[in-house]
Amino acid sequence: MSLIEVKVPDIGDFENVPVIEILVKPGDSVKADDPLLSLESDKATMEVPSPADGKVARVVVKVGDKVSEGSLLLTLEPGEQSVPAPSVLDQQEPEPEKSPTSPAGKTTAADVRPLAKGPLPPPIDFGGVLASPSVRRLARELDIDLAKLTGSGDKGRITKDDVKTALSGSRGAGTRQAGPVTGTGIPDIPAVDFAKFGPVETKPLPRIKRLSGPHLHRSWLNVPHVTHSDEADITELEAFRKDLDAKGKAKGYRVTMLAFLMKASVAALKAQPELNASLAPARDALIYKRYFHIGIAVDTPDGLVVPVVRDVDKKGIIELCQELGAISKKARDGKLTATEMQGGTFTISSLGGIGGTAFTPIVNAPEVAILGVVRSQMKPVWDGKAFQPRLMLPLSVSYDHRVIDGALAARFCRQLAGVLEDVRVLVL
Numbered sequence: 001m002s003l004i005e006v007k008v009p010d011i012g013d014f015e016n017v018p019v020i021e022i023l024v025k026p027g028d029s030v031k032a033d034d035p036l037l038s039l040e041s042d043k044a045t046m047e048v049p050s051p052a053d054g055k056v057a058r059v060v061v062k063v064g065d066k067v068s069e070g071s072l073l074l075t076l077e078p079g080e081q082s083v084p085a086p087s088v089l090d091q092q093e094p095e096p097e098k099s100p101t102s103p104a105g106k107t108t109a110a111d112v113r114p115l116a117k118g119p120l121p122p123p124i125d126f127g128g129v130l131a132s133p134s135v136r137r138l139a140r141e142l143d144i145d146l147a148k149l150t151g152s153g154d155k156g157r158i159t160k161d162d163v164k165t166a167l168s169g170s171r172g173a174g175t176r177q178a179g180p181v182t183g184t185g186i187p188d189i190p191a192v193d194f195a196k197f198g199p200v201e202t203k204p205l206p207r208i209k210r211l212s213g214p215h216l217h218r219s220w221l222n223v224p225h226v227t228h229s230d231e232a233d234i235t236e237l238e239a240f241r242k243d244l245d246a247k248g249k250a251k252g253y254r255v256t257m258l259a260f261l262m263k264a265s266v267a268a269l270k271a272q273p274e275l276n277a278s279l280a281p282a283r284d285a286l287i288y289k290r291y292f293h294i295g296i297a298v299d300t301p302d303g304l305v306v307p308v309v310r311d312v313d314k315k316g317i318i319e320l321c322q323e324l325g326a327i328s329k330k331a332r333d334g335k336l337t338a339t340e341m342q343g344g345t346f347t348i349s350s351l352g353g354i355g356g357t358a359f360t361p362i363v364n365a366p367e368v369a370i371l372g373v374v375r376s377q378m379k380p381v382w383d384g385k386a387f388q389p390r391l392m393l394p395l396s397v398s399y400d401h402r403v404i405d406g407a408l409a410a411r412f413c414r415q416l417a418g419v420l421e422d423v424r425v426l427v428l
Contacts, residue, residue: 003076003077003078004075005072005075006050006051007071007072008071010069011046015069017067017068018064019073020157021038022036023134026057029054030050036073053078053079054077055077057076057077059073060072060073129146129158130153131151131159135158138163142163208304209303218365222365225363226398226409227360227361227398228396228399229413231392232420232421233392234376234391234393234420237260237420241257254321255321257393258348259320261373263312263317263320264419265348265371266294266313268412268413268416270292271412274288279400279402289345292312292313292346293344293345295341296309296350298328305336306344307327307330307331308341310343345367346367347364350372351374352375356374358394360396361396363398363399368399368403371397371416374394376394395416397413
């Protein structure tokens with residue numbers, strides 16, 4: 001019987017990714033989807049699952065080896081071995097490194113770690129502690145708080161030995177400390193002992209906010225942000241949407257305003273292609289993208305992430321609604337892959353389900369513009385003879401002023417509003 005070769009799967013645009021943990025040894029029996037080893041790049045951590053039931057014949061790599069997509073990791077003898085199903089505690093969790101994000105802490109593309117299949121982990125998730133899934137599982141089983149340990153591994157990573165040492169009571173009293181980012185030329189905010197003034201409680205930042213912070217800071221410091229606001233009359237569009245939604249419910253999907261915003265954005269981007277571009281690395285040229293991949297902010301239990309819907313210009317409203325439903329569920333279940341969050345050309349952040357009147361979304365560099373929308377409101381609008389009740393949708397477009405000037409941004413918003421006010425132009 002021929003051996004099964006287990007190779008590095010698609011891990012996005014990363015190469016020479018180090019092996020940080022090997023979870024099996026020759027002779028171990030595994031089932032399909034059991035974790036075999038863990039990989040980590042600067043921006044992603046993942047466990048490589050077993051492709052089939054079998055027994056580990058040979059492990060080709062060792063901890064510290066660097067591998068790329070297609071590299072051989074180990075070989076399996078196929079078989080029908082009976083082993084326990086993997087615990088939900090084996091799920092992968094992201095580590096705190098740089099991550100491109102959009103406004104309000106959204107995380108995009110390659111910089112969110114793909115989560116393994118299964119339900120969300122138990123309440124104890126140790127925040128943004130640097131530790132592999134198996135180390136986290138061991139800590140939960142032994143009731144050890146990883147947030148209080150000092151890691152002895154590379155970059156302060158907590159190892160199994162650190163957990164076992166903590167259990168024996170022989171570890172040092174040191175705790176993990178996240179030092180301030182330095183070298184920016186900007187003075188740090190002075191530290192304050194708030195406990196001097198009253199009771200306090202310290203909780204680790206959720207891991208997605210740990211990921212999003214550095215990118216938000218970098219984008220805000222490097223991109224000269226300007227926000228242009230406008231309104232679109234969506235009275236007729238909302239009636240049309242409700243009609244489509246009523247029909248869609250019977251077929252198992254919902255029709256949301258977001259799908260119309262995506263299609264309208266593409267129409268406006270085609271009319272004003274500078275907003276679908278990026279500055280060249282030397283900042284002496286503009287790279288125009290002839291594809292339209294739209295990033296969509298999705299609210300999850302751990303924060304906002306931004307999956308990318310590809311080729312929006314080639315898809316209809318119903319197809320987009322069905323895809324949005326599926327990808328939003330994957331985001332909430334923590335099952336998005338790195339590939340599903342890469343390649344965006346323009347981002348939409350919608351707070352319409354919550355409220356607000358306007359906001360300044362942070363440009364998701366290297367994109368040069370981002371659309372923010374909030375809840376629509378019924379307003380009296382003068383039609384030349386009398387005030388009429390009209391449903392108005394606020395639009396906020398933030399842009400990189402190095403690429404886009406105010407007049408161009410205003411034309412883009414008017415183009416966008418015009419499409420929303422008469423969606424028939426989408427079929428012309």
